Amino acid sequence: MDVRLLTDAGIEERSADELPALLDRTDCLIWVDIAGCDPAAVRMLSEVFDFHPMAVRDCVERNRVPKMHAYPDHVFFVLHTPERGERGHVHYIELDQFVGRNYLVTVHGPINPAVDPEAALRETRAVLARIEAGRLRPTTPFALSYAIVSALTRNQEEYIETLTSEVWQLEQRVTGGRVGDPEEFINELFRARHGLLAVRTMGAQGAAIHRRMAALPRISPEGRRLVADMAGQLEQVRGVADGEREYLQGVIEFYQTTLTINAALIGQAQNEEVRRLTEASYAQNEEIKKISAWAAIFFAPTLIGTVYGMNFRNMPELHWTFGYPVALVLMVLASVALYLVFKRRGWL
Structure with a gap:
């Protein structure tokens, strides 16, 4: 827990024990920054600030x-900023703020163990560095909150910038035909889309609660102006994320169209191959029909000749004068009859 006293002379570090006395002063701005809400911080928030x-x-x-609650003597609100995890996962880094009469309390909410704890302190440390360097001299709690929220929106915009660079690379891979593994490429597309949706939601919801805050009657005109400007910054984040999301959606649709066309071409090629195989099979069947028909035609004379070629002793036709001519005529008639039958059926 860091207790800081901001005066015209600069910034001073104070102890938590001095807070009750500091809160009674009207000539300074008190900034309490809590990295993690442990039991000691809970007691301080409950007992000292009530x-x-x-x-x-x-x-x-x-x-x-994000959320916002207005109380008689202060305003409490919650914002998020994105932090990228493994395989495109988006971690929500929470920052809670209590804006009172002469104080600002910033509480860094619980974070995923996979996230570097330093990531949660980016905004407040950036503002502290500006104050220590003399580049920033906030005189009111809303002015200090404005500086912190501005740092938060810059981080959101930088996150969008990183995703935008990846979206352009994805588009170049699609248009250049260098997609690689289609399944992994689709995962990359939707990881980028997930990141844009996440930061878009942070901006939209943050802008909504700041618009509500600007309508509170107890806020001074200067504080209302700053809150309205914070709402505008967060709304701009939402707009930029929406624009990049629509751009990415165009890339996704282009890739889907490419996949559809490729699938149609493959299907057409397969259909052509099936048609060719069908025609070849049909031609082969026709040839088999002809071969079978001629085999049957020549089989009839062969059958007759085979029977009479057995030369059994008790075959009556062996000594018949007209046996040979009759056998020949029978062979010819059988062959002609089979030829006519197969001809009529279209086998010849």
Whole structure:
């Protein structure tokens, strides 16, 4: 837990024990930055600041969507910034803020163990560095919150920029025909889409709660102006993410069209091959019919000649005067009859 006192002279580090006395002052701005809401931080939020138990619980637990609650003497809201994980997974880095009369309390919400703890402190450390360097002199809690939210939106925009570079590379691979493994390529497309949807949701929901905050009557005109500007920054993040998401959707549709055309061409080629094989099979069947027909035609004379070629002793036709001519005529008639039958059936 870091307790900082911001005055015209600069920034001073103070101890948590000094907080009750510091909160009674009106000539300074108090910034309490809590890296993790441990039991000591919970006691401080509950007893020193007297925050609502639900707001304190929201600091301890992970909030999956941004939210805002207005109380008589302060405003509590939750925002997220993206952090990229393995295989395109998007980690939601939570930042909670209590904006009061003369103080700002920033609480870094619980993070996934896979995320570097330093990632949760990017925005507050960037603002602290600007204050220490003398480039920033916030005089009100909303001015300090504005600086932190601006740093958060810059990180969101940088995340979109990284995804945009990947989307362009994916498009070049599609148009250049260098997709590689189709399944892995589709996974890459939808990982990029998931990242854009995530940061788009962060921007849209953050803008919505800041628009609600700007309508609160207890906020000063200057604070309302800053809150409205924060809403505009978050709305711009949403718009940029939407634009890149539509661009990526065009890449996805182009790739889907390519796959459809390729599938149709493959199907057409397969159909042509099936047709060719069918025609070859049909021609082969026709040839088999002709061979079978001629085999049957020549089989009839062969059968007769074979029977009479047995030369059994008790065959009556062996001594018949007209046996030989009759056998020849019978062979010719059988062959002609079979020829006519097969001709009529279209086998010859």
